[in-house]
Amino acid sequence: MTPLRRTLAVALVALVGVAFAQFPERDITYVISFNAGGESDITARLQQPHLEDILGVNVSIVNRPGGGGAVAWSESQRSTDPDGYTIIGVNLPHIATQPMERTDTGFETDNFEIITWFQFTPNALLVRNDSPFQTLDELIAYAKENPGSVTLGGSGSNTANHIAVLQLEQFADIDLTYVPFTGTGPTVPALLGGHVTGLMSYSPMAVLQQDQVRTLAIASAERVSFLPDAPTFVEQGIDIVSGAHRGVAAPPGTPEDVVATLADAFEEASRRISTEQEEMGFVMLNVRGDEADALIDQVSEEYAAILETLQ
């Protein structure tokens, strides 16, 4: 087919599709840009049976790990049909920070059609149960006396964990040492084995390890239901509200009604698994439409500001 004919054919199919057919008509591929077994992957597999039930088609999860997610994200923006049949999990701040720090990510922060942000995991400052620090104030006071000797582990460089540590340094006027690990998994033995003073991790870790760690502060706006005794940073006078958002996106140019159908399906799937998810330490969200893009802008601005101070 000539390019013109092809375009016409595609346009015709699209037109007919909008007019008559009900999305979805065929199976949906749900790409996860991280390894099988990671938190993004496990969440997707929790949603999978419910999505299939709601949408009435098969939803297959495809792992395309690499480059901290960038390999799959660039592919989604460059070479995936914007028809809603191939959707991809997205993470904040990852999609905002990676293009700031590298030139070859192959994707643009604003070039996703966000279906919905369905999950939020606030940062949480954790120390071991037997740590001398009972409160955030005690840790800050010690760090003031001993610059650089408080080591905080976290997942990755220029991630939500890393930025939260930088913010804590800035707001409390202290000097900490951030030690990045390759994911949240390896941070736990580092903390429990006493190799770092504490962790800037995410809320699910605070829940999972609650028998062995103390949560000094959690970076949510208000206290969270799953850890009612954990104080927020804000109530202790440090203005940090941050963490990682998880959502799902379609390639740019996907028809609006398709995005809406998918967003409804994800909303319903999230509702069905919300009890289990909250018990595991996830804050459930449903941020879609213009608000979804606004969230990206807000996070981008916040992080650009703090990363600038690093240069």
Next chain:
Amino acid sequence: MDVLTAALGQLFVPYHLAIIIGGTTVGLFVGAMPGLSATMALAVLLPFTFAMPALAGLIGLGSVYMGAIYGGAFSAILINAPGTPSSIATTFDGYPMAKAGRAEEALTAATIASVLGGLFGVFALLVLAPPLAAFSLRFGPPEYFWVAVLGLTLIGSLSAGSLLKGLLGGALGVLLSIIGVSPIGGESRFTYGFPALQGGVELIVALIGLFVIPELLVMAGTGIAALTRTTSVGSKRKGVMWPTIKRVLSMPGNLLRSMVIGEIVSVIPGAGGNIAGLLAYNEAKRASKHPEEYGKGSIEGLVASESSNNVTVAGSMVPLLTLGIPGAPPDALILGAMLMHGLRPGAELFSVSGVLTYGFILSMGLSALVMLPIGLLGGRLIYETVVRVPPYFLVPTIATMAILGSYALRNSMTDVMIMLVLGIAGYVLKELGFHPAPIALGLILGPIAETGFVQATLMGSSLTYPFLKLFESPLSRILIALSLLAIVWPWFTAWRHRRQRARGGPA
């Protein structure tokens, strides 16, 4: 004890037994296919386990995991492809054995060793979990760095022939591991502007390229199948199985050493069956009376690798069940299944939900036992097929598997290209006398060493000389001493030999 009996009672119902047998079989086939990993199989199964009762779901995942690590031996022995990274060391002697017409012997030995390793791991998990978990926590970033250094000393014994070529191969492996987004810092390296290269060189992809493609090219070039059935074995095949079983059981020292190494390595989170197999292989060679047979078809080396890597299945469960730390990627999925059923790792898991937890642990033991008949029967079946297929069918079949496997791992055509490039490079290197093992070792250990080194120096940033953090802990010093010993050892034995000869004693 009551809880163990109760747990065992739970297992012996038809539903659970069927899951164990089915799961182990599925795992075996997944493991035997290069590129299909245990992690991937568990991920696909995970959603099904949410709908199942907790115990049934966990049994299913555990059995598939056990079967997959064992299944890697099949492709390692028959087509020189480590089906999972855990079976790298299995190729060293397994494939030469198969080429010499001893494939059935190798498969039988691998089966027995795997079953024993699996059982040992379950036993250690039952009785030693708390102290082992405490031990695993001693490993922080500086210790990981030294573990990687210790691992790199294996190059000396893996580079059969020229040490220089071995070291060059190791350096090449480390260099390949640098491609992509750096583990610490997040900058991209050597991607030359291609977004697809941000993902770097995946281990399995490199293994398929380096190990399988050169063999295929040789096979295609000569037109002679690598595997031929020797007449002596063919004529009295009944005689292969029992002598092999006896042979394996006649090396208790080798088995025990390899299994203990497997246990120690696997409880350290992040170090998996691949490192366990290589270390066990190396130690077996060092202790052997016939080290010259290693790499040419030594059954001892094969047994060392396979017994140690199957220990790691239950071994990596130690930090998972006691501390909630997934020791290896498949464990993260098992953790996911547990959390969905409201089970949180820790002491409560062994008390309040004791019957379920012990049921799960014991089911892995049963799964190991199930491997015996499935492996012995299935192994013969697969072997018969591979031997009967003429090279002009076998080469394209294996090539297709290699391409599919490279693609399936990350659903990436880039990985297929990387595999083919490394395959051709591997062929040239092989002709030049380089063995692929040191390259694989560099690829595995490079990132561990880099991450550990950067993290340790960061941890020491309040010290005057941050790198001194690397030498601080007693465990670091022990690991340094072991590395030095490993480097000096070959010279020491050579010197002793010379002295003995000078005295006129037995060489």
